[in-house]
Amino acid sequence: xxxxxxxxxxxxxxxxxxxxxxxxxxxxxxxxxxxxxxxxxxxxxxxxxxxxxxxxxxxxxxxxxxxxxxxxxxxxxxxxxxxxxxxxxxxxxxxxxxxxxxxxxxxxxxxxxxxxxxxxxxxxxxxxxxxxxxxxxxxxxxxxxxxxxxxxxxxxxxxxxxxxxxxxxxxxxxxxxxxxxxxxxxxxxxxxxxxxxxxxxxxxxxxxxxxxxxxxxxxxxxxxxxxxxxxxxxxxxxxxxxxxxxxxx
Numbered sequence: 588x589x590x591x592x593x594x595x596x597x598x599x600x601x602x603x604x605x606x607x608x609x610x611x612x613x614x615x616x617x618x619x620x621x622x623x624x625x626x627x628x629x630x631x632x633x634x635x636x637x638x639x640x641x642x643x644x645x646x647x648x649x650x651x652x653x654x655x656x657x658x659x660x661x662x663x664x665x666x667x668x669x670x671x672x673x674x675x676x677x678x679x680x681x682x683x684x685x686x687x688x689x690x691x692x693x694x695x696x697x698x699x700x701x702x703x704x705x706x707x708x709x710x711x712x713x714x715x716x717x718x719x720x721x722x723x724x725x726x727x728x729x730x731x732x733x734x735x736x737x738x739x740x741x742x743x744x745x746x747x748x749x750x751x752x753x754x755x756x757x758x759x760x761x762x763x764x765x766x767x768x769x770x771x772x773x774x775x776x777x778x779x780x781x782x783x784x785x786x787x788x789x790x791x792x793x794x795x796x797x798x799x800x801x802x803x804x805x806x807x808x809x810x811x812x813x814x815x816x817x818x819x820x821x822x823x824x825x826x827x828x829x830x831x832x833x834x835x836x
Contacts, residue, residue: 612639613811614659616650618666619753620691620728620772621798624831625664631827632818638811646753648725654679654803661806662816664798666691666754667727671801684802687836688819689828691796693731694776696761697768698783707784711768712739719749719760719769728754731793732770738792777832797836 617625622644629640643660645653651670654660655677663680665671668687674680695711702710710716718736721729723743729750736743749766751757754775761769762781776785800819806812818824829835 611809611811612641613661613806613809613815614641614643615662615664615812615815616654616658616660617642617644617664618647618650618727618798619644619755620666620774621664621689622755624774624828624833627831628819628824628827629815631823632815636811636814636818638814640811640815644755646722646726648722649752659805661803661809661812663801663803664688664819665727665800666796666798667730668797668799671799674801674803678804680801680803681807684807684816685799686816686820687797688800688824689798690834690836691728691731691798692773692832692834693728693735693788693793693796694771694773695735695768695786695788696771696776696781696783697785698761698781699764700768700784702784704784704786707768707786710784711786714741716767717747717749717765719751719757719766721754721757721770722750722752726751726753727796727798728770728772729757731788731796734793735770735788772832774832777830798833 625642647665647667647670650663663671671685675682675685697707700710720732723729723733733743749760751760754772757769758771758775760766802816825835
């Protein structure tokens with residue numbers, strides 16, 4: 588074996604051994620819409636780095652409240668920009684450790700309705716539907732859905748809405764038939780072969796769903812947290828995020 592290859596191999600083995608000795612665990616709070624993608628990213632990251640990640644998921648509002656009240660998370664992957672930015676204002680994260688990682692796409696989905704996107708939108712505007720959406724007070728996808736209904740001329744407060752705690756629960760209401768249709772994340776439909784019609788909601792009908800991540804101050808000393816934050820913003824993770832149905836910032 589050439590000396591150069593032998594030296595390179597020895598260095599790589601040394602790096603892997605060193606990584607194994609210094610592997611740590613980070614606790615990551617993940618917005619419910621991003622959970623399947625986060626699990627895929629975590630598996631890739633753990634395989635490459637040797638670090639471990641412990642993921643907890645809920646609506647962005649609930650995760651923010653937990654962090655605000657002292658929950659021991661190292662990172663937050665929110666479904667909005669406002670809550671990570673608020674954590675920076677409150678001194679729980681440095682401003683330069685709050686970064687956008689994805690832009691969510693809102694979709695109106697009716698699993699039992701045939702037709703294309705225009706038919707799906709027309710059916711929504713006809714009214715008389717039980718609609719599911721995430722809680723607009725705590726879930727960014729719910730807030731975007733509420734704004735969309737207002738932009739279409741509805742008073743959401745007067746509609747027969749079924750509110751989920753987060754967009755994952757809203758999706759479950761639609762998939763189970765508890766609602767005729769609902770507002771879900773495009774990534775949830777990308778994850779499987781979902782029947783019915785779907786209308787990708789134009790971005791001008793709601794506030795953009797810019798999803799930001801925050802490396803919290805308590806997580807900065809943690810090598811696993813720092814490494815995953817860097818990985819999340821890197822090219823490999825961006826490809827996974829794009830394939831999952833998100834736009835890239």
